Amino acid sequence: xxxxxxxxxxxxxxxxxxxxxxxxxxxxxxxxxxxxxxxxxxxxxxxxxxxxxxxxxxxxxxxxxxxxxxxxxxxxxxxxxxxxxxxxxxxxxxxxxxxxxxxxxxxxxxxxxxxxxxxxxxxxxxxxxxxxxxxxxxxxxxxxxxxxxxxxxxxxxxxxxxxxxxxxxxxxxxxxxxxxxxxxxxxxxxxxxxxxxxxxxxxxxxxxxxxxxxxxxxxxxxxxxxxxxxxxxxxxxxxxxxxxxxxxxxxxxxxxxxxxxxxxxxxxxxxxxxxxxxxxxxxxxxxxxxxxxxxxxxxxxxxxxxxxx
Amino acid sequence: xxxxxxxxxxxxxxxxxxxxxxxxxxxxxxxxxxxxxxxxxxxxxxxxxxxxxxxxxxxxxxxxxxxxxxxxxxxxxxxxxxxxxxxxxxxxxxxxxxxxxxxxxxxxxxxxxxxxxxxxxxxxxxxxxxxxxxxxxxxxxxxxxxxxxxxxxxxxxxxxxxxxxxxxxxxxxxxxxxxxxxxxxxxxxxxxxxxxxxxxxxxxxxxxxxxxxxxxxxxxxxxxxxxxxxxxxxxxxxxxxxxxxxxxxxxxxxxxxxxxxxxxxxxxxxxxxxxxxxxxxxxxxxxxx
Numbered sequence: 001x002x003x004x005x006x007x008x009x010x011x012x013x014x015x016x017x018x019x020x021x022x023x024x025x026x027x028x029x030x031x032x033x034x035x036x037x038x039x040x041x042x043x044x045x046x047x048x049x050x051x052x053x054x055x056x057x058x059x060x061x062x063x064x065x066x067x068x069x070x071x072x073x074x075x076x077x078x079x080x081x082x083x084x085x086x087x088x089x090x091x092x093x094x095x096x097x098x099x100x101x102x103x104x105x106x107x108x109x110x111x112x113x114x115x116x117x118x119x120x121x122x123x124x125x126x127x128x129x130x131x132x133x134x135x136x137x138x139x140x141x142x143x144x145x146x147x148x149x150x151x152x153x154x155x156x157x158x159x160x161x162x163x164x165x166x167x168x169x170x171x172x173x174x175x176x177x178x179x180x181x182x183x184x185x186x187x188x189x190x191x192x193x194x195x196x197x198x199x200x201x202x203x204x205x206x207x208x209x210x211x212x213x214x215x216x217x218x219x220x221x222x223x224x225x226x227x228x229x230x231x232x233x234x235x236x237x238x239x240x241x242x243x244x245x246x247x248x249x250x251x252x253x254x255x256x257x258x259x260x261x262x263x264x265x266x267x268x269x270x271x272x273x274x275x276x277x278x279x280x281x282x283x284x285x286x287x288x289x290x291x292x293x294x295x296x297x298x299x300x301x302x303x304x305x306x307x308x309x
Numbered sequence: 310x311x312x313x314x315x316x317x318x319x320x321x322x323x324x325x326x327x328x329x330x331x332x333x334x335x336x337x338x339x340x341x342x343x344x345x346x347x348x349x350x351x352x353x354x355x356x357x358x359x360x361x362x363x364x365x366x367x368x369x370x371x372x373x374x375x376x377x378x379x380x381x382x383x384x385x386x387x388x389x390x391x392x393x394x395x396x397x398x399x400x401x402x403x404x405x406x407x408x409x410x411x412x413x414x415x416x417x418x419x420x421x422x423x424x425x426x427x428x429x430x431x432x433x434x435x436x437x438x439x440x441x442x443x444x445x446x447x448x449x450x451x452x453x454x455x456x457x458x459x460x461x462x463x464x465x466x467x468x469x470x471x472x473x474x475x476x477x478x479x480x481x482x483x484x485x486x487x488x489x490x491x492x493x494x495x496x497x498x499x500x501x502x503x504x505x506x507x508x509x510x511x512x513x514x515x516x517x518x519x520x521x522x523x524x525x526x527x528x529x530x531x532x533x534x535x536x537x538x539x540x541x542x543x544x545x546x547x548x549x550x551x552x553x554x555x556x557x558x559x560x561x562x563x564x565x566x567x568x569x570x571x572x573x574x575x576x577x578x579x580x581x582x583x584x585x586x587x588x589x590x591x592x593x594x595x596x597x598x
Contacts, residue, residue, distance in 0.1 A: 244446020
């Protein structure tokens with residue numbers, strides 16, 4: 001937990017400095033080179049961008065902790081509502097991707113481990129590895145071509161009409177989720193395979209077999225539970241990489257999520273929006289890491305927080 | 310008889326490399342991957358002089374023509390020959406991505422050697438910084454940096470170098486940790502060798518295999534990242550026939566049925582990254598034996 005907070009703090013400094021590398025005259029940048037100097041000064045004063053860096057940083061962090069994320073330069077209105085809508089939309093897309101990829105990845109890893117060294121294992125590993133390195137926009141466009149335009153099975157835009165039911169929303173999100181599934185499948189399958197192999201070779205598995213348990217029972221009760229522990233931490237760290245992929249996917253499928261928010265903010269040089277977007281990803285990373293640690297401890301009888309020694 | 314080679318010293322490393330190479334040639338993934346990668350490297354180097362059309366020449370009378378015997382992959386919006394553009398399109402990405410990877414390898418190796426060798430506070434502090442950098446996806450870091458510094462190939466290089474270096478550092482660090490307790494390091498320390506000598510002359514050659522594998526894997530991701538940044542307009546800039554850039558300029562047309570303007574660029578990117586990954590996969594399973 002401390003580690004996650006420390007990481008988050010370092011990240012906030014990096015992000016803040018990143019946003020302030022640009023020579024600081026925000027008012028001039030917004031009003032353009034022809035604007036009156038007095039107007040620029042007034043605007044800078046209003047937005048607080050004429051204060052020392054440290055003061056601005058502390059103010060930004062304090063605002064972040066109290067839910068005040070500042071004013072967007074581009075929209076001249078608070079950042080928070082934009083961010084909330086975007087996060088909610090991205091969460092839906094990410095949820096669809098996770099619901100598809102976690103069982104698939106684990107299944108792939110388990111099958112590969114059970115057929116270790118044979119054709120199924122090699123094919124799964126090469127396919128998984130290859131899928132992991134093809135950029136999302138490439139697989140996304142090929143998917144749009146095949147399933148959106150040639151076969152017409154899925155809509156090519158992820159945005160649904162207002163008031164659409166959950167099923168319609170889901171229908172719109174399946175095609176955008178698949179490139180993310182492809183990226184994550186390889187990672188999850190590789191970790192699940194490694195965990196499975198370690199558990200299969202462990203003494204307790206041999207004991208379970210030797211005491212006469214049936215094969216499915218051994219796999220289900222003794223191997224899987226131990227094998228999937230490391231996979232949980234991988235799934236947690238990959239969440240963040242999933243967000244990197246969201247930038248491209250959301251642009252490609254015209255979807256208003258956190259990725260397209262960050263992209264638009266970057267295009268418009270809207271630093272408060274950009275910083276808030278990037279910082280929320282950092283916070284998300286810290287949160288998922290923390291939750292994964294908790295889940296790990298919950299599933300692993302050898303780790304108990306605050307337990308008796 | 311002074312010019313006789315000293316057989317033991319000369320033969321040992323040569324044998325090691327030959328042996329590795331021979332075993333690599335036996336790896337199917339390595340060979341297939343290497344053929345794909347070499348094909349694209351060939352296109353990047355010689356493509357411009359071999360292609361049937363000038364990849365930059367507009368021909369508005371013949372825009373968006375489907376693939377034919379004259380234009381094998383059809384023509385794009387401006388009537389440029391897609392086949393020629395795909396071949397020459399390998400050039401920029403195969404310049405930027407390897408340089409970025411090389412920079413990150415140098416940085417990451419130096420950092421990893423230091424972290425692993427000294428341990429203690431240096432290791433603690435650097436590990437935390439590494440974690441902080443790894444907490445963000447590279448594309449996001451790049452967007453932040455490119456917005457702050459302005460879009461340029463140099464910034465892309467620096468961003469990739471700095472975001473990949475920690476990953477390489479982590480690999481190098483764990484490889485170094487298993488080396489520092491070995492006798493040869495202690496011997497070098499007893500001889501009072503310079504620290505830099507111990508790090509780069511004694512330890513580095515022994516941790517080369519994992520560095521080579523990690524560098525190859527990173528090269529794949531550097532291409533991934535450069536292509537993605539070019540696609541969203543923050544990477545390689547027009548009028549380059551770069552694949553990501555061409556896809557970005559033409560993907561709006563696929564709804565109209567003009568699939569050839571993007572599909573071949575997509576296949577080019579996919580084949581290159583998969584090829585590099587196959588090479589890395591072959592190297593990993595061969596060198597780790």
